[in-house]
Amino acid sequence: MSKRIWKAMVIAAALVLVPAARADGSDSGGGGDTDDSATQPDYVKGVAAIKAQRYAEAIALLGRHVLSHDGHADGHNWLAYAYRKSSRLDDAFRHYKRALGIDPQHLGAHEYLGEAYLMAKQPDEARKQLQRLAQLCASQCEEYRDLQRAIGEFTAKR
Numbered sequence: 264m265s266k267r268i269w270k271a272m273v274i275a276a277a278l279v280l281v282p283a284a285r286a287d288g289s290d291s292g293g294g295g296d297t298d299d300s301a302t303q304p305d306y307v308k309g310v311a312a313i314k315a316q317r318y319a320e321a322i323a324l325l326g327r328h329v330l331s332h333d334g335h336a337d338g339h340n341w342l343a344y345a346y347r348k349s350s351r352l353d354d355a356f357r358h359y360k361r362a363l364g365i366d367p368q369h370l371g372a373h374e375y376l377g378e379a380y381l382m383a384k385q386p387d388e389a390r391k392q393l394q395r396l397a398q399l400c401a402s403q404c405e406e407y408r409d410l411q412r413a414i415g416e417f418t419a420k421r
Contacts, residue, residue: 300335303328310341313348321345329358336366340375347379355379368399374406381417389414 300306309324325342332338343358359376362369377392393414396407 300328300332301337303332306332306335306338306341309338309345313341313345316348318345318349322349329361333361334365336362336369336372339365340369340372343372343379344375347375347382350382352379352383370396370399370404370406373399374410377410378413381413386414386417389417 305324305328309321309328312318312321312324322342322345325338325345329335329338329342339358339362343355343362346352346355346358356376356379359372359379362372363376366372373392373396377389377396380386380388380392389410393407393410396402396404396410400407
């Protein structure tokens with residue numbers, strides 16, 4: 264099963280499992296990252312907004328999420344993704360780099376950071392992310408193949 268399918272299944276389960284009492288976005292815990300970061304209402308709703316291509320909504324939700332869960336690499340990765348899809352590359356770069364600072368082996372962040380570099384017309388930087396993915400997954404992961412394809416398409420257009 265691919266990592267993306269697994270991640271989608273986890274997100275779908277989280278949508279079902281998040282208690283209705285907390286669906287208003289209230290946080291029962293203090294600051295900092297917790298083991299339940301991926302089930303927090305703002306995160307779950309933010310990822311759902313991305314899936315529905317409602318990037319401004321996702322930015323608001325995920326921005327709020329990472330304020331209280333700064334150590335959540337997936338939260339920063341998805342926030343960066345929404346920024347990238349909104350053509351806000353400086354913000355996207357900042358959050359991709361934060362995600363990788365938390366988890367240097369985050370495959371999705373490496374792939375999406377590479378795609379952001381392509382949007383910024385920096386293919387050499389995108390290739391560095393591809394090389395890092397090759398080291399992390401021996402060129403066998405979906406993230407490697409997706410970024411490789413994106414770099415190929417970028418190169419073909421030039």
